[in-house]
Amino acid sequence: MRYGLGSEVLRNISFELKPGSIHFLTGPSGAGKSSLMRLLFLAHRPSRGLVTMFGRDVVSLDRDELPSLRRRIGVVLQDFRLLDHLSAIENVMLPLKIAGGEDRIIRAQAEELLSWVGLADRMAARPPTLSGGEKQRLAIARAVIGQPDLLLADEPTGNVDPAMAERLMHLFLELNKLGTTTVIATHDMAWVERIGAPQLRLDRGELTTIAAPAGAGTGSSRHGA
Numbered sequence: 001m002r003y004g005l006g007s008e009v010l011r012n013i014s015f016e017l018k019p020g021s022i023h024f025l026t027g028p029s030g031a032g033k034s035s036l037m038r039l040l041f042l043a044h045r046p047s048r049g050l051v052t053m054f055g056r057d058v059v060s061l062d063r064d065e066l067p068s069l070r071r072r073i074g075v076v077l078q079d080f081r082l083l084d085h086l087s088a089i090e091n092v093m094l095p096l097k098i099a100g101g102e103d104r105i106i107r108a109q110a111e112e113l114l115s116w117v118g119l120a121d122r123m124a125a126r127p128p129t130l131s132g133g134e135k136q137r138l139a140i141a142r143a144v145i146g147q148p149d150l151l152l153a154d155e156p157t158g159n160v161d162p163a164m165a166e167r168l169m170h171l172f173l174e175l176n177k178l179g180t181t182t183v184i185a186t187h188d189m190a191w192v193e194r195i196g197a198p199q200l201r202l203d204r205g206e207l208t209t210i211a212a213p214a215g216a217g218t219g220s221s222r223h224g225a
């Protein structure tokens with residue numbers, strides 16, 4: 001992958017995310033973690049090589065096929081991608097509204113999630129009035145509400161205190177147990193060691209896979225990712 005005519009920021013990479021697996025994406029600043037996340041979210045196409053998502057070659061996808069694939073992906077990227085003209089709760093409800101859920105049920109689910117991430121008193125606020133940490137927690141609630149097939153979280157605990165980081169990590173692990181294939185980019189090696197999931201380790205655009213320590217439990221399998 002390259003940006004425009006720049007040099008390649010990811011190269012010689014080959015890996016597979018098994019359905020229901022959980023991986024940490026690690027590596028020094030500038031190694032290419034966010035770029036790999038953008039590739040997996042189908043926000044960028046590979047400049048060469050092959051990326052297959054849910055069994056589809058992403059390079060051959062038509063533009064109008066992207067939304068239905070993206071709906072299977074919950075994403076917490078560093079730019080949050082929140083809709084500023086909607087309230088916090090409307091942002092969280094949106095993925096399920098698009099999927100055709102009943103308003104009353106979706107609202108109750110969104111309220112429960114927003115309370116879990118500590119935003120019970122900010123449900124009516126619009127994103128521009130939220131702090132960085134609040135926006136991040138809002139993006140997390142929106143990413144997980146639909147129990148996506150794939151969850152991509154880029155530094156999801158970067159702007160929160162240790163108690164909230166604990167809560168958020170618990171949320172991700174619970175979702176993974178329900179079958180969501182999970183990739184969490186982090187600089188926080190304490191989490192990587194504690195959870196004991198395998199690592200996709202990037203260094204200057206090249207990737208090494210580091211297996212989970214023996215005996216470490218990872219998620220269950222649900223559907224093809």
Ligand SMILES: Nc1ncnc2c1ncn2[C@@H]1O[C@H](COP(=O)(O)OP(=O)(O)OP(=O)(O)O)[C@@H](O)[C@H]1O
Nearest residue numbers: 003006009027028029030031032033034035036202
């Ligand atoms: N939009 C962009 N246009 C051009 N180059 C970019 C762009 N975004 C990232 N890069 C470059 O791609 C390389 C990888 O950056 P990336 O943001 O993916 O790294 P990272 O591992 O996520 O870093 P960090 O941990 O600091 O967030 C860097 O050399 C960066 O300068």
